[in-house]
Amino acid sequence: MSKLRVAVIGAQGRIGSAAAGAVDAADDLDLVAAIDRDDPLEALTEAGAQVAVELTHPDAVMGNLEFCVGHGIHAVVGTTGWTAERLEQLSGWLADAPDTGVLVAPNFSIGAVLTMQFARQAARWFDSAEVIELHHDNKADAPSGTATRTAQLIAAARAEAGLGAQHDPTTHGLDGARGADVEGIPVHSVRLRGLLAHQEVLFGGTGETLTIRHDSLHHSSFMPGILLAARTVPGVPGLTYGLEHFLEGTQPDRQGD
Ligand SMILES: NC(=O)C1=CN([C@@H]2O[C@H](COP(=O)(O)OP(=O)(O)OC[C@H]3O[C@@H](n4cnc5c(N)ncnc54)[C@H](OP(=O)(O)O)[C@@H]3O)[C@@H](O)[C@H]2O)C=CC1
Numbered sequence: 001m002s003k004l005r006v007a008v009i010g011a012q013g014r015i016g017s018a019a020a021g022a023v024d025a026a027d028d029l030d031l032v033a034a035i036d037r038d039d040p041l042e043a044l045t046e047a048g049a050q051v052a053v054e055l056t057h058p059d060a061v062m063g064n065l066e067f068c069v070g071h072g073i074h075a076v077v078g079t080t081g082w083t084a085e086r087l088e089q090l091s092g093w094l095a096d097a098p099d100t101g102v103l104v105a106p107n108f109s110i111g112a113v114l115t116m117q118f119a120r121q122a123a124r125w126f127d128s129a130e131v132i133e134l135h136h137d138n139k140a141d142a143p144s145g146t147a148t149r150t151a152q153l154i155a156a157a158r159a160e161a162g163l164g165a166q167h168d169p170t171t172h173g174l175d176g177a178r179g180a181d182v183e184g185i186p187v188h189s190v191r192l193r194g195l196l197a198h199q200e201v202l203f204g205g206t207g208e209t210l211t212i213r214h215d216s217l218h219h220s221s222f223m224p225g226i227l228l229a230a231r232t233v234p235g236v237p238g239l240t241y242g243l244e245h246f247l248e249g250t251q252p253d254r255q256g257d
């Protein structure tokens with residue numbers, strides 16, 4: 001069987017270089033292009049890429065996706081900075097390319113996906129919820145894409161359960177002390193040399209708290225999700241938001257054991 005032709009955009013970056021290596025090492029995938037900031041996107045079409053893995057910067061991702069979708073190249077997107085407006089614009093491009101699929105994944109690590117699912121499940125049982133995300137000191141965006149998505153899922157679950165706004169008696173304080181407000185959920189961002197990607201979701205109720213913590217300790221944590229997404233996205237036209245939609249019915253990838 002012929003190999004799936006995969007390109008990586010942002011291939012000189014921290015995660016993109018790891019992704020290019022993982023694609024290259026996969027028996028069923030062919031790394032046909034590995035481009036970065038100064039390379040023309042036409043390299044993807046010239047190489048006959050069927051799937052592009054996009055891991056660049058919030059300032060670059062939309063232009064790259066407009067090119068991919070416009071040329072019928074499926075895309076797996078890890079880059080952050082997503083807003084409702086950006087997702088709507090992407091959906092508009094995809095409407096004109098009905099055979100093309102794009103997965104936007106706030107996080108490709110299985111533990112982070114599960115953290116988000118557990119947080120959504122827990123949200124309706126607790127009065128208070130806050131998110132703390134901790135990342136390396138070169139991260140461009142805050143809060144992280146994962147923390148933003150986690151807070152949105154908690155907010156939706158609270159609304160569905162009929163929970164109102166969280167109690168917050170703060171009347172005196174410094175700007176930012178209570179974190180960013182993501183749909184009513186406070187999100188606190190730590191940037192620290194030595195870290196990679198970490199998140200705590202804190203819930204509080206009467207006489208108890210629940211903490212869900214996830215740590216990505218190495219870029220390898222994202223690779224099984226990226227490879228799974230690259231293999232799956234050609235069969236899923238349109239926009240998919242969140243890796244969880246591709247995980248149904250799959251088995252853990254134990255190649256690194
Ligand atoms: N969803 C997930 O699981 C994960 C998502 N991410 C996200 O992926 C993105 C990249 O993260 P990270 O690898 O740490 O960042 P890096 O800055 O290390 O890498 C990004 C790379 O993309 C390059 N780049 C910038 N603009 C363009 C462009 N227009 N075309 C092609 N390449 C470009 C950069 O070049 P230059 O250095 O010259 O700017 C750099 O080499 C971030 O948004 C991050 O949040 C990261 C890890 C996991």
Ligand SMILES: O=C(O)C1=N[C@H](C(=O)O)C[C@H](O)C1
Pocket residue numbers: 080106107108135139143144145146147196197198
């Ligand atoms: O920039 C990173 O490193 C990461 N970015 C993603 C995010 O913003 O959630 C995913 C992961 O946290 C690593």
